[in-house]
Amino acid sequence: MKSKNIVWHTGKISKAIRQRAYGHKSAVIWLTGLSGSGKSTIAAEAEERLFTQGINTYRLDGDNIRFGLNQDLGFSQADRKENVRRIGEVSKLLIDAGIITFASFISPYAADREMVRNLLDDGEFIEVYVKCDLAECEKRDPKGLYKKARNGEIKAFTGISDPYEEPENPEITVETDTMDLEECTEKIIQYLRENHYIS
Numbered sequence: 207m208k209s210k211n212i213v214w215h216t217g218k219i220s221k222a223i224r225q226r227a228y229g230h231k232s233a234v235i236w237l238t239g240l241s242g243s244g245k246s247t248i249a250a251e252a253e254e255r256l257f258t259q260g261i262n263t264y265r266l267d268g269d270n271i272r273f274g275l276n277q278d279l280g281f282s283q284a285d286r287k288e289n290v291r292r293i294g295e296v297s298k299l300l301i302d303a304g305i306i307t308f309a310s311f312i313s314p315y316a317a318d319r320e321m322v323r324n325l326l327d328d329g330e331f332i333e334v335y336v337k338c339d340l341a342e343c344e345k346r347d348p349k350g351l352y353k354k355a356r357n358g359e360i361k362a363f364t365g366i367s368d369p370y371e372e373p374e375n376p377e378i379t380v381e382t383d384t385m386d387l388e389e390c391t392e393k394i395i396q397y398l399r400e401n402h403y404i405s
């Protein structure tokens with residue numbers, strides 16, 4: 207921290223008060239996986255399911271955040287770490303606001319994801335491993351990025367020329383090459399129900 211003369215100001219409406227008023231807990235559902243594995247697709251679907259049930263939700267998505275807040279960051283290991291750190295901090299604010307947040311980021315480094323887990327209270331970080339075979343992701347190639355990575359047009363592309371560290375103990379794993387979108391979405395919502403985030 208650079209600033210020394212700062213003092214936390216506590217408001218009158220706490221996270222607990224917000225959660226009681228909203229009738230559900232708040233947490234970040236952190237979707238990690240290869241490009242094209244289905245993180246954004248699943249987040250959008252699950253968010254719609256929850257929002258239409260009256261639950262306060264929001265979505266943070268890798269590319270979208272790089273258009274704005276993180277437009278100064280690239281894809282080096284240090285920048286990926288800073289990308290994840292900032293999203294972790296934004297997630298923490300949204301959780302404080304009582305919102306169930308979906309964060310869809312490749313987030314290839316286990317240590318960076320762990321940093322976010324440690325930033326949050328127990329139970330507030332729900333890691334979802336969106337698992338999909340690299341060959342299947344490459345076949346889907348929804349943004350044409352694998353093609354560019356194979357051509358050498360994109361350097362440091364996760365799965366091709368940059369590492370992806372699989373989660374060791376994710377709260378949820380969805381396998382998008384064997385489960386359809388509905389099954390993946392339902393598995394996440396089921397977890398939220400069973401663990402009393404929502405009723």
Ligand SMILES: Nc1ncnc2c1ncn2[C@@H]1O[C@H](COP(=O)(O)OP(=O)(O)OP(=O)(O)O)[C@@H](O)[C@H]1O
Binds near residue numbers: 246247269381
């Ligand atoms: N079970 C599934 N769940 C999610 N997506 C699926 C599934 N089966 C097939 N797909 C398809 O896979 C593609 C996933 O693309 P999507 O943009 O969601 O990936 P992503 O993980 O967000 O990638 P990126 O990291 O590049 O943003 C979509 O075209 C989607 O229709």
Ligand SMILES: [Mg+2]
Binds near residue numbers: 245246267269310
């Ligand atoms: Mg995406």
